[in-house]
Amino acid sequence: MLIENMTMDEFVQGLEVxxxxxxxxxxxxxxxxxxxxxxDTIEAYEVGKRAAERIPLFVAPPVHYGCCRSTSRHPGTVSIRTVTLKALLKDIVRSLHAQGLVNFVVLTGHAGGSHRMALQDAGEELIQELPAINMAVVTEYELAKETGAHLIETRGDAHAGEIETSRIMHSHPHLVKGTAPAEYPNFPVGILVRDKRSFWPGGVWGDPGKASAEKGKVLESLVADKVVELVKSLESRHW
Known part of the structure; x- marks a missing residue:
């Protein structure tokens, strides 16, 4: 049930199941x-759509912005503050809860450390504020890496490499502009670098050359399976 496509009557009917x-x-x-x-947005949204084909599940419109520190100097990256990200999640959950929803699965396609922690912090605060809700916060990349380990040839693949290129080749092939060289950036340990792009010029962490649409299709399905498991676990009890 894609919320953005539903009428208010259809939303009410959805709450019945x-x-x-x-x-x-x-x-x-x-x-x-x-x-x-x-x-990142495409990956997270497509997985939700696949999961909703398998079980009753509301799928909210995606939040397109996140906190992107390591890529902040790369062309095109638009980053928001962690405080903004937390506030967005909290307001969205509060509003959906007021509409009658009680179980919340937050899945992020962006796996940046500060981004993930902001969402987790918001989730922890929400379960204290709203005692009736259940909540899960997970990273799409971690599920893909875990479930698709047998498919992934690139050791240390993390960003725009084999996994993500495969995913977009499958779901949105018209948006893939060829490939890119393998790259494995090496940031100095502990030092906060101003010009992060100087240590990561190509914006790739892994090997896009090993990607395929076939791998992407399997990975998307495997991650959707994990989401279904997570939903069933969340619904099984009050956590």
Whole structure:
């Protein structure tokens, strides 16, 4: 049930069979010279759509912006503050809860450390503020890496490499502009670098050359399976 396409009557009908909503978070962030800036958002939203084909599930419109620190100097990246990100999630959950939803699965396609922590912090605060809700906060990339380990040839693949290129080749092939060289950036340990692009010029972390649409299709399905499992677990008890 894609909320953005529903009428208010259809939303009410949906509440009769489901009290769980999937909220996808993404980013506007560079993904090399070959993938769109919306890659993280696309991945998170497509997984929610696949999961909703398998079980009753509300899927909220994606949040397109995130906190992007390592890529902040790369062309096209639009980053928001962690305080803004937290406020967005909290306001969205409060509003959906007021509409009758009680189980919330937040899945982020962007895996930046500060971004993830902001969402987790917001979730922790929400479960204290709203005692009736259940909540999960997960990273799409971690699920893809875990479930698709047998498919991934690139060791240390993390950003715009084999995994993400495969995913977009499958779901949005018209947005893939060829490929890009393999790249493995090496940031200095502990030092806060102003010009991060000087340590990561191509914006790739992995090997896009090993990607394929076939891998992307399998990865998307495997991650959707994990989301279904997570939803069922969340609905099984009051956490």
């Amino acid at each position: 489901c009290k769980t909503v999937y909220i996808p978070f993404g980013s506007v962030e560079e993904h090399g010279s070959h993938l769109p800036l919306s890659t």
